[in-house]
Amino acid sequence: MEAFKSEHRHFIIYKPYGYLSQFYSNSKQQKAKNFLGELYDFPEGIMPVGRLDEKSEGLLLLTTDGQMSNFINSKKVEKEYYAQVDGDITKEAIEDLKKGVEIGFEGRKYQTKPCEVFKLEGVPNLPKAIQKIRDDRHGPTSWVSITLNEGKFRQVRKMTSAVGFPTLRLVRVKVGLIHLNNMRNADVIEVDDFIV
Incomplete structure (x- = not known):
């Protein structure tokens, strides 16, 4: 079990079906796509920890802490x-x-x-x-x-x-230890830290 706590900001979201795991795109082909930034007023520097493809849904972690993101993206976290x-x-x-x-x-x-x-x-x-x-x-x-x-x-x-x-x-x-629980489509929860 590893806890990450800092001045960074962390979010747990329910990524809906049909959304890309990114915040914007300059690509003309993706202008009609849905992006995570439409769900909430996220802070600058926010990044998804891993990804879910457009047709997948569910638990997605977001953070402004690149070190924490790298840890969770490693093969240590189920x-x-x-x-x-x-x-x-x-x-x-x-x-x-x-x-x-x-x-x-x-x-x-x-x-x-x-x-x-x-x-x-x-x-x-x-x-x-x-x-x-x-x-x-x-x-x-x-x-x-x-x-x-x-x-x-x-x-x-x-x-x-x-x-x-x-x-x-x-x-x-x-x-890791973070569960979807009773979250619903497009729910966004800000947390003090991640315990994974």
Whole structure:
């Protein structure tokens, strides 16, 4: 357990689906995108600790402390995700995910590290999805918890696809000891420090 306390400012947010994990862009292609700065009047120098891709949602830490950001981005801090997958995920698929699967990363094959995976009983208590997700009339879906201490681009989505159960919704619920708890879409909480 490591605590970071300083003159810096720290925030815990629920990043909504459809937002980029950045504050602005000069790119013409991204003018129509949603950015974190639209959620709150954040201080100058604020940065996301890690990222969630545009189609992912959930717990995101923000800070003005680059040293703390570097620590959390290191492989020492575990991150837990809830993934709603297409189909009723099998025990075999879960075992494969636990052992590590081969995914594509930067044009090469990559073997994911062993990780903690289990099937959730029922639907987790999360905010209603902003994006449209097909319902059970088109076949079953199920939820899994995946805890990683690595974070390749779109890794969880690639992992569930590799075992035949593509991700329909992805929510990060935990970073180290910090949990999403009852936060809802676009919630922003300023904290004195992070204990991860």
